[in-house]
Amino acid sequence: MTLDLSALETSYADFDFGPVDLTVDREVLAVLGPSGSGKTTLLSLVAGITEPDSGSIALDSRELVGRPPEDRNVGIVFQEGALFPHMTARENVAYAGAGDNRVTELAGMLELDDVLDRQPPTLSGGERQRVALARTLAADPDALLLDEPLSSLDAPIRRRLRDELHDLFASLDVPILCVTHDQRTATALGDRVAIVRDGTVEQVGTPSAVLDRPANRFVARFTGNENLFEGHVVERTAEGARVRVGGAPLQAAESDAPGSGVPGSDPHESIAAGSTVTISVHPSRVELAAPDDATGTGKDAARANPLTGTVTRWLHEGTDYRVEVEVGDGVAFTTTVRPPTFDRLGVERGVELAVSVPPEAVHLIPRSAER
Amino acid sequence: MATRTDTERMGSVDWLSVALVLGGLLVVYYVAPLASLFLSASPGAVAGRLGESSVRSAATTSLLSASITTVVATAFGLPLAYWLARAETRWRTVVLGFVVLPLVLPPTVGGVVLLTVVGPNTLVGEWAAAAGVPLTRSLAGVVLAQTFVASPFVVVTAKAAFESVDETLEYASRSLGKGRWATARNVTLPLAGPGILAGVTLAFARSIGEFGATMMLSYYPRTMPVEIWVSFVSLGLDSAYPVAILLVAISVAALLVLNTVARNPWR
Numbered sequence: 001m002t003l004d005l006s007a008l009e010t011s012y013a014d015f016d017f018g019p020v021d022l023t024v025d026r027e028v029l030a031v032l033g034p035s036g037s038g039k040t041t042l043l044s045l046v047a048g049i050t051e052p053d054s055g056s057i058a059l060d061s062r063e064l065v066g067r068p069p070e071d072r073n074v075g076i077v078f079q080e081g082a083l084f085p086h087m088t089a090r091e092n093v094a095y096a097g098a099g100d101n102r103v104t105e106l107a108g109m110l111e112l113d114d115v116l117d118r119q120p121p122t123l124s125g126g127e128r129q130r131v132a133l134a135r136t137l138a139a140d141p142d143a144l145l146l147d148e149p150l151s152s153l154d155a156p157i158r159r160r161l162r163d164e165l166h167d168l169f170a171s172l173d174v175p176i177l178c179v180t181h182d183q184r185t186a187t188a189l190g191d192r193v194a195i196v197r198d199g200t201v202e203q204v205g206t207p208s209a210v211l212d213r214p215a216n217r218f219v220a221r222f223t224g225n226e227n228l229f230e231g232h233v234v235e236r237t238a239e240g241a242r243v244r245v246g247g248a249p250l251q252a253a254e255s256d257a258p259g260s261g262v263p264g265s266d267p268h269e270s271i272a273a274g275s276t277v278t279i280s281v282h283p284s285r286v287e288l289a290a291p292d293d294a295t296g297t298g299k300d301a302a303r304a305n306p307l308t309g310t311v312t313r314w315l316h317e318g319t320d321y322r323v324e325v326e327v328g329d330g331v332a333f334t335t336t337v338r339p340p341t342f343d344r345l346g347v348e349r350g351v352e353l354a355v356s357v358p359p360e361a362v363h364l365i366p367r368s369a370e371r
Numbered sequence: 372m373a374t375r376t377d378t379e380r381m382g383s384v385d386w387l388s389v390a391l392v393l394g395g396l397l398v399v400y401y402v403a404p405l406a407s408l409f410l411s412a413s414p415g416a417v418a419g420r421l422g423e424s425s426v427r428s429a430a431t432t433s434l435l436s437a438s439i440t441t442v443v444a445t446a447f448g449l450p451l452a453y454w455l456a457r458a459e460t461r462w463r464t465v466v467l468g469f470v471v472l473p474l475v476l477p478p479t480v481g482g483v484v485l486l487t488v489v490g491p492n493t494l495v496g497e498w499a500a501a502a503g504v505p506l507t508r509s510l511a512g513v514v515l516a517q518t519f520v521a522s523p524f525v526v527v528t529a530k531a532a533f534e535s536v537d538e539t540l541e542y543a544s545r546s547l548g549k550g551r552w553a554t555a556r557n558v559t560l561p562l563a564g565p566g567i568l569a570g571v572t573l574a575f576a577r578s579i580g581e582f583g584a585t586m587m588l589s590y591y592p593r594t595m596p597v598e599i600w601v602s603f604v605s606l607g608l609d610s611a612y613p614v615a616i617l618l619v620a621i622s623v624a625a626l627l628v629l630n631t632v633a634r635n636p637w638r
Contacts, residue, residue, distance in 0.1 A: 047542065047546055048545075048546070049542050068545065068550075068551075069542060069545040069546045070545045070546070070547075070548050070549055070550050070551075072546070073548070074546060075546060075547075076542070076543070076546045078539050078542075078543060082537070082539045082540055082542075082543040084540060084543075084544070084557075084558055084562075085562070086561050086562060095544070095547055095549075095557075096547040096548055096549075097548075135543075135547065136546075136547070139546075139547045139548055
């Protein structure tokens with residue numbers, strides 16, 4: 001099964017969606033974007049809730065545009081589950097006509113045995129989501145759509161269900177389109193991630209491609225990349241480029257394969273010596289070390305753009321620390337630090353530390369990529 | 372400072388109590404005449420009038436016509452209500468305007484309007500009379516008058532009930548392969564049930580109490596409101612009391628029955 005969207009366009013009074021081209025094979029495409037970016041419109045179009053002004057939606061070359069929702073065989077799991085409140089969980093799952101055996105099988109798979117005879121209002125958020133998923137799967141859809149499946153859940157349940165969904169999705173043999181505004185959900189569930197903004201797709205790529213090599217500032221910021229600096233290309237080299245951010249020289253490796261998800265453009269064409277670029281480094285790729293460590297114990301730290309900086313602030317974010325280190329000339333790197341490292345380095349405001357940035361983590365965004 | 376204390380004291384007036392006093396007056400105004408009505412006629416007098424054939428036939432006509440009207444209003448009103456709730460067209464507002472029209476029109480005017488279409492000298496009226504179904508001075512006439520006046524209650528109330536059903540639930544049903552009709556039957560109707568029943572109840576109550584349009588269209592066979600009017604003008608207020616009491620009793624009973632049915636609409 002392949003879900004193929006091409007030149008899909010629709011417009012409301014104050015919102016234009018598209019044109020959008022996307023292909024989803026037997027994989028999970030996570031659609032990530034802020035609210036109002038058109039994520040839900042995308043699902044509505046595929047499910048048949050909204051009709052496009054133009055463009056095509058094909059499921060294995062079967063055109064869906066023009067068909068009512070009931071003739072599409074596209075399953076959709078709505079944000080809050082949209083369970084029928086006057087039916088028990090079992091009746092909900094059996095709604096599409098699944099037999100007892102199928103209901104039992106799905107209930108077992110999604111751990112719903114204990115809640116099958118309860119009414120939806122008495123179910124917890126996680127249970128509701130799983131019943132909704134079971135109900136959708138019971139109809140054996142040719143494609144599966146999920147609208148913010150985890151957003152209404154508390155953090156611990158969200159993580160558990162995310163793990164479960166990940167395994168479940170791997171076992172399904174249909175295209176899956178999962179819409180979310182949460183970067184963690186998108187990268188955890190998606191085989192590929194599509195970033196949308198104002199009704200258009202900004203970038204499609206593997207989670208690591210999108211995180212480490214954002215196509216533009218918007219993608220970078222939306223995927224939690226705070227290290228965005230204006231810089232100049234000093235020189236193109238065989239391995240990549242040398243750039244200068246404020247006073248700091250940085251080596252960027254040519255890790256960017258052409259076409260890292262931006263249709264029709266090779267970003268490196270416009271990265272010539274002397275040009276101005278945006279330099280993006282994901283916080284998780286910036287490493288901190290004790291100052292005397294800078295010249296090299298382990299991990300090739302010496303070669304990885306050695307810098308020195310002063311801690312200006314830090315935040316405890318639960319699983320790790322977010323530390324801001326100023327390396328001079330107003331350039332401050334944000335980095336995520338795991339608690340053992342944080343404790344070992346004795347991070348405190350004003351402390352001087354060695355900062356290393358692997359060249360392959362230095363991503364250059366040409367001016368032409370911004371809009 | 373003094374002013375501020377004053378406003379604070381003003382603010383501490385228990386507005387709920389004020390609301391109760393004001394609203395309570397209105398409730399007394401509803402209940403007192405009813406109580407007075409029941410005290411105005413002795414049970415014996417009521418029982419005596421019930422034995423009269425004219426009263427019995429009026430009660431039969433009223434119950435029968437109001438029941439038929441309720442069925443007709445529901446059969447045609449629900450689809451219209453559903454369309455009004457779900458259609459995405461500007462015509463919605465126009466259609467809704469026509470639906471509300473009988474509600475704001477004086478019933479006697481409603482009767483006049485109907486007579487211009489189904490009256491004895493009109494095309495429709497003559498044709499129907501020739502076919503053996505006279506549309507005035509007949510049960511059909513009563514039903515036509517009542518339907519005109521009462522059916523908007525079904526439409527307006529059921530429309531609100533349909534609208535209160537989350538459309539997402541309908542899309543969920545349809546994405547599971549159920550068409551519009553199956554979705555309406557399995558999801559929308561059960562969920563809108565209580566609201567629909569409220570509308571049906573209102574329509575029934577309005578039908579059984581209909582006087583103005585019925586008078587114009589069908590003086591005979593007499594419904595209870597017409598019978599009350601006739602008793603009042605020919606024999607005086609005292610003789611109208613027993614029939615009025617009977618009508619109140621039937622209306623209240625009908626409300627109770629429908630409310631009991633509506634208590635658990637999802638089962």
